[in-house]
Structure formats: C-alpha cells, structure tokens
Amino acid sequence: MKTKLNSTVKLLPSSKEDDKLIMQFVDFIINSKLQMSASIYETALVASIKDADNKPLYPELLAQMITLQSKEWRNLSIRKESAVSHQAFLCTLVLVNALLKFNTNQEHDECIGKGIQFIQKCIPIIKDDTINFVGSEMIIPAQIELLIEQTNGRTDLLHQENIPILKSLLSNYESIRKYKLDNFSMKRPSATWFSLEALPENLLDINILNHFINKNGQFMSSPSGTAAIYKMNPDPRILKYFEEAKNATANKGLPITYPMNIFESIWIIGALINSDFSNQFITKNFKPLLDMIEGNFSNNGTGSAKDFPPDCDDTSRAVFSFSYLNVNSKYTVETLKQWYVENGKYFKTYHHEKDASMSANVHALQAFLESNDVSKTEKEHLWDSILTLLENNAIKESPTNIYWTDKWMSSPLYTAEGVIYTIINYQDQFPQRKTNIHHKAINWILTRQKDSGGFETYAEYGPTMEETAYALIALVHYVRYYKDQEILQNVEENTAFVQKLRVSIKRGFSFLEKNKEQIMNIDAHPPLWTCKALFTPYKISISYVLGAYFLSKHFLSQEELNLQKNSLSA
Template sequence: MDLPTYLDSAMNKVLSADLSHLSRASDYDTSWAARLINEDRSLAYPHLIHWLTKRQNPDGSWGGRIPYAHDRLLSTLAVVLLLGRLGHRQRYHEQRSAAERYISRQAGDLQQDIEPTAGFELILPALLEEAHGLGLNLPYAELHGYREARAEKLSILPTQRLFETRTTALFSLEAFGGSIDVEVAASLLSDNGSMVDSPSATAWLLGQFSNWRARFPQSAVYLKESMSRTGRGLPVVAPCGIFLRAWVLYYLYGYSGSSSDREAKSRPHYDYLCKHWRPHGVGSSPFALRDSDDTSMVLLVLHRAGYEVDGSCLLTYERDDHFAVFDHELHTSISANLHILEALETLPDKDRARVRDKILSYVLDAQEQDGYCWRDKWHASVYFATSHALMALLPHAPDELSGTASWLLATQRADGSWGEYVPTAEETALTLLALLHYHRACRSLPREPLRRAAQYLLLNELPFKDDYPELWIAKALYVPTCVVRSIILASLSIYQDTFGDLIS
C-alpha cells in the first residue's frame, strides 16, 4: 500500500471513531468509583478492585506509564486509601505497604515536575488528612507545605459561594469532604448526571448518600456508561466531544490527502461543533464549564472551514498581561494563549493588534532553556508547548524562532524520535509537524532528521495504535487517542507533501 492510501485509511478510521469520549480509564478516577457501596453495604463495583490491584507498577505506584510525580503520587494515594478501607486482607496489606513506601520515596520529587496535575494543591491535603485518620504510614511532614498551596488556591476562589455556583472547584469536589453542604452541591449536577464532567467528583458526591442509586439515577447511569466505554474503569473526564472534535479537526486541517473524502467525513463533526456553539463560548463538552481554550479551538476550526464566527467572547478572558483559561485560575497556560493568537481573525478588528501584542509579549517572555522552549500546564512534555509555539508564532515573530528550531533538532533521539521521558509517537509527530511548518514557511532545514522522524512514525503502524503513553494533564495523566492519531497523520501527510517520497 502506498503512503497516501495508507494515510487516507488511517484518517477515515479517526473520523469514524467515537469523538465524544476518551477510551482509557484512569487509576485515580476509578478508585473513587471503587469506593461506592450499595445500601446493603456491599461494594457497588467489586470488579474495579480487581482491576486496580492488577495495575500496580513494579515500584509500588499507580498512575500513567510516564513517571510524572504528581500523577503517580496522587493516583497511588487514592488507591492506597481505597485499599485501606477494605480491611486487612493480606494481599491488600502487601500492596498498600509497597505503595506507602513508594510515596515516602517520591514525596520529595514533586518539584521535578514543572506543572502540577489539575487540582493537585486542593486534593492532596484532603487525601493526606483522610490517610492520617486511617493511620497510614505516610510522609505527612514532608508534604505539609501543600496546605499552604491549598490556602493560596482557595484565596482566589469565590469562597462565599464556592458550591452555590458552577466554578472550577466543582471539578475537584472530592477535595472538600466534610466542609460543604452536599445537598447544595448535588443541586449543581449537570443534566447528564455528572459533576461538570468529572467522573471522580461525581463518584465522590454519590458516595455521600447511602441511597445514591435512587436519589441520583442519572448520575448512576453516567458512571455505568463511562465505565462501559473504557471497558474497565472511569476516565479522567467524560464526555469531551467538543474538545476531541476540535483538536482532531485542528490537526487534520493541514492533511493533504483526498479532500472530498475528508470533507464528507468531517462534516458531521463540524455540524456537532456548530450545534453546541454558544455566543459566550464553550467547554470540553456541552455540560462542561466554558473556557478560553476550547472556545478558541472551536472558533479556529470553524473559521478555517469557512463558517462565520464571532470570537468576541474570548475578550472576557483577557487579563493584564495574558489570557486566562478559566476564572480564578492559579496557573496560566501558554498553549491556550497560542490558540487565541491563532484565532485572532475571529476577533473584532479593533482588538486584534492589542491581543496580538499582548500574547506575543507573554509567550516570548515565558521561554525556558535559554529562550528555546516552553512548557504548559495541560501537557507533561516540553515538546507540546514548544511545537505549538513554533507553529503559532511563525506568522508573527519568525525571527525569534531559529533557536527553537535548532534546539528541537538537537534533542532528537538516535532512532529519529523525540520524547522527554521515553520516545513517543505523539512527541515525535508534534515536533516533526512543527519543524515541517518552519521548513516550509521560514527557513530550509536539513532533510535527514525529518526523514528519520517520519520513518520512526511509520514503524509498527503507529498511526493505527491505541496504546500511546499518557501525557496530557487533568487530575491524572491521560491520552486522547484520536487526537494523537490526527497529529501523526498530519505530520506524515505534510512530510509527504513537502518531500514527495514514500519515506522508504
């Protein structure tokens, strides 16, 4: 099969997939569903215990395959608390002890991760307090500083009405056990039965009611359907149909395969985004809190496809020196600002120059590694924000990017891949895509590193895989499989279009 036919086949598979739900369960979120009990005190989902105990890593931890300290520690602590509540079965005791030793060893490594997982500073102190009450052997003193981080986060939230309106705190509702009126919180459940699309927050809330199945039947269905879609446990977020569709269409915009076939298969996804678009913006699903990142991505893909869109709502996220993703956020996002920059043409004419200059100043000032790379709070890899910056800044500041392109080439691995922790298809495809854009729009790059990267992606049919490592950041690490596939397809397609060979 020639490469264009091969890529068209893979693209058809992506566009025909379920673009409303993640396909992989999270240890962290699953542990909260595993806690749920029926009115007769039996476990509601006993199979989840078996699944989780099979997933312990050799070092005693739980969490994603990438050894990201925040993800591993929080996931491990959540499962340890679950096992601690199941009594003193010898097998659970041994696994719990191994996990406690892991937490003690790794507690000091949290600073190695530049970005914490979402809600970490709220959730960790709450789980440690619960662990202390259970008498678990953990390094409480070493982690005591996160109480201050929790206080800092709470100081920027509207504490007087924190659980009376829909704020980002609802996504981490499990962090507030014992300090909220659960009846009031339950009144904020979304129409789909979830707590702002967070499976773990939803499961925690249900666990506060002995008759949760009868009281919240839609929420019980939500958990059951979320588990059935992964075939195991709960994902980090569900659903996320706006997020997945927007990102897949964003990357496939540059795909150079059969345009008529792509347009026909893409149309239902554009229709979905149009149907759920609101003048004030959107979130990751029709039930989620709205945010600037999903809003700008939807605006961008619809604008590229020829739809008339008005991006004025993005201006509500404007701050003194950057654009926020949510109200009351503690950490800013490079990638979200870059996406607003890419969606600049959807803004009113009078605002474009100001927005452009503000974002350029913010992004260029945020460079790391002697001005060559960027990091972002939504992704564990330095190559994510750096590749996005290289592509988004090209039309505006091409003279500022030669060092970034050189740094990316210099950090390529011997097998042609890129990867901050281990070689991954996602990081390789993102970096290749960015370098190809730079090569085509700014300055010619040596072909050999690009060819080796493309060859790496074709090995073992990487565009068709579904077991990519988790690199995206929510309360735990996760992977949006179809988005990763679309990145791989876009990079290989543009490589083929640029060099015209079959990467033999």
C-alpha cells in the same frame, strides 16, 4: 489570515496502503465509541464507593487498579520535573486511600504498606517541582489529609515520624487552595466544581448539585466528582453513567473525564488543519464533528462537553477552526474577550484561574488573527501581548534553546509546535514586531530527537509517535517558510542549518514509517495529556500522528521532486 496551503492528502502519490490508512482513520474518528485511556485516579475513586454492606460496590475495579499500580512500585525511577513521576505518586496516593476504606480485616495491609513507602519515597524528590495537574491544589492536600486520618493509630503502616514528610507537600498548595475555597460558590458553576471530590462537604449543597446531574447521570463530565455526589445521594442514574463511561476506555476502567466529545472534536479538526489537510477533506469527512461543535455553541462559548463550563481554550480553537475552514458559525472572537486580562495582557482559560496556560494563549491569538472581524490595530495589540507573554515565560535551556511547559499537556513539544506554527503562519502581517523565540524553540526541538529518529520528553516512555508528530509539524512549517530565506547571517551556516532540519524531518518520518502499523493502535500512545492525571485522548493523539505522517511524507516527496527538477534544468 493564514495563507491556505494545498491538501496534504490530495498531493501525495496515491498508494493503496495510504488510502486504506486514511479510510481506517476516518472510520475510527466517526464511528468508534472509544475516547480515552482509563485513569487509575478516577477508577480508584469510583471503586471506593461502598454498597449497603460497606463492601466495595465495584470490587473488580479495585483489583484491576492494584494490578496496574503495582507495576509503578516495582519499575519506576522517580525523577524531578517528570509528569510521569507525579502521575505515579497521585494515583498511588488515591489507590491507597481507597484500599484503606475496605481494610477492616487488614487484608490489604501489604499493598497499602508498599504504596505508602512509594509515596514517602516520591515526596522529597517531587515536592519542589513546577508540575501541577488540574485541580491538584485541591486534590493532593485532600488526599494527604485523608491518608493521615485513615492511618491514625496504624503506626505499622504510617509511623508518626513520617507524617511531616507528607505534610511538607501541603505548604506548596496552601495559598492557591485558600484562594479557590474563598472564591468557591454554589451559585455559579466554575472549574473548581470539577474537583468536587476534594471539596469539604460543608461547602456543598446536595440539593443544588442534584440539579446539575444531567439525564445521563453525570456531573460535569467527571466520574470522580459524580462519585462524590453518589456518596451523598445514591442516585441510580449515576451507576448507569459509570457503566457508559467505562465503555469509553479500552480496558473498562473509568476515564479522566467523560464525555469529552466537544473537546475531542475541536482538537481533531485542529490537528488536521495544522497538518495541512484541505478544507474540502475536513469539511466532507468530518462534518458530524463540525455540527457537534456548532450545536454546543452558547453566548459564553463552549466547554469540553455539553454540560461543562465554557472555557477560553475550547472556544478559541472552535472560533479558529470555523474561520480557517470558511464555515459559517455562531462562534466569534467577541466571546473570547471575557477571558482577556487587560492589565496582564493574557487570556485566562477559566475564570478565577491564577496561572496562565501558554498553549491556550497561543490558541486565542490564532483565533483573533484568523478572524475577518478583528481590526488590524487589535491584532497588532494581541500579537505583541502574547509574544511578550511567551518571551517572558520561556524556559531557557541555553542561550539559544527555549521551550514552554503547559498545564494541559505534559509534553513541551506540543506547546512548541503551537508557538512555531503560529509565528510562521502569521508573522508577515506584523513586520514591525519581530521575535526570535521560534528559532530558539526549533533549536530545542532538535535536542529532543533520539537515535531512532523519534522525539521524546520523558525517558520513562522513550520516543513516542505523538511527540514525534508535534516535532515534525513544527519542523516542516519552519523549513518550508525559511528554506529560501536567510535565518543566519552567514550564508554557508544558513544552508547547513536548513539541511540539518531536513535531515531531522527525514529521520522523524522514518521513525513514524517504521511504526506505521501502530498508528491506529490505541495502546501505542502513552498518556501525555493533562487533566486531574495524565491520559491519552485516543482520537486526538492519532489525529496528530497521522497528520504529521502525511505532512512530512508530502514535504519529503516535494523536496525530492524539486531536486529532480533542479538536476534536469542544470
């Protein structure tokens, strides 16, 4: 098990400002109904629902999405391997298709034309990228086919010679799309059901689907999937669900998924653990979250919400959190074994998944290593397997710099933080299986720090508080472990390197300190998390930022105290 560290909050010099921030944070986490940013993707699909007169059921949503997306057409520079560029492409594609449904009198021609031009501009740049959103292998082909169908005969909007540009993207998804459709079944819910809006209607049985609409009117926490069912069967409960879901966002659009309270609760707890908040602080202030997670237990694990299929990632983090906090729970590592692929030596997040998530595998490894119910032999096997997976899937920016991309989070800093945290806190248990990937990941993290002291992945956003938080958590754990050990063979080089890391932490903390008043501002955290499109889970993002703020503040204050002690003893 990981060595428990002292409470970040308890050991900090007390200040009224810090106490106020902590109280504000706890109140927001426990009492606020806001969950995440609105998604143009989800909102446009709900806005495409027609009323009895074939007019928009939600005209105000359609108008709102036009205003938001038009900013992308004017200002965004399309970049390769940029999740932000993929976001703009997908949301434009979906919005154009929604407008085409209500373009009888060609009233939306100007907006549709600009959107199609933007789409055509994007495809040659992004078509060979490795970035994929959740369900994109189903959603993007379905939306491109719909665009071609809806513009048939409108060569003024989409000329025939430009159709091959659109179709050039379809081949990227052909294999995985076929695999998902071949394995699709109405007999058992799966992750493919989450992309219901992109499935051919001839595969769907509305009578079966109706049984999966819960009493609140939602289907698998997906507004777009629920909208697809409403078009087949206009259940009035669904309209109530849309209204409730809109209230979970700040600007009353539709969120990428709702509810997601289990995922949200699990990741908040995880952020606080990684930031070294004490067990007592977490269990006392966030007992309602722990109770909610425990209440959603099933023999198959847990998903992101009550009616969502269980998955390895949410279940792993739940198992880890209860073990780490020493809280009795029904969650055990036995549940996780259903997702382990023995011949590939990795964990799937969902059944029928073809590409592994690096962060989900790190979380599964943490759960096994933290458990008292796993043998040393099994821990050694998994430690070797997951390290090998990470070593083989690292992206080498240089011989000494590596990072990982992940399907659930667009920022590689998030995955790098998880890898470094895990290796630092558990490597002493496995002296026979060493690795250097955390050293190389730290080197890469340093390259992402900007003049402001903040860290960034996407130039479109610039340095963000959330990405700075991931970097700081990784750096603090790394320096605290290695400060009295030799990382490099040369002692002088080692001392200089550790000092370089300390300076980086100080600059990163200064960036958060300057933006301290914005930590609790939900609009100050741009969308980095990945689902069908990018989104910001307000409470999770803020938990990481606030946690990193106090973690690095405590680290720097302890460093200062140590310097004072050393000078006095000298």
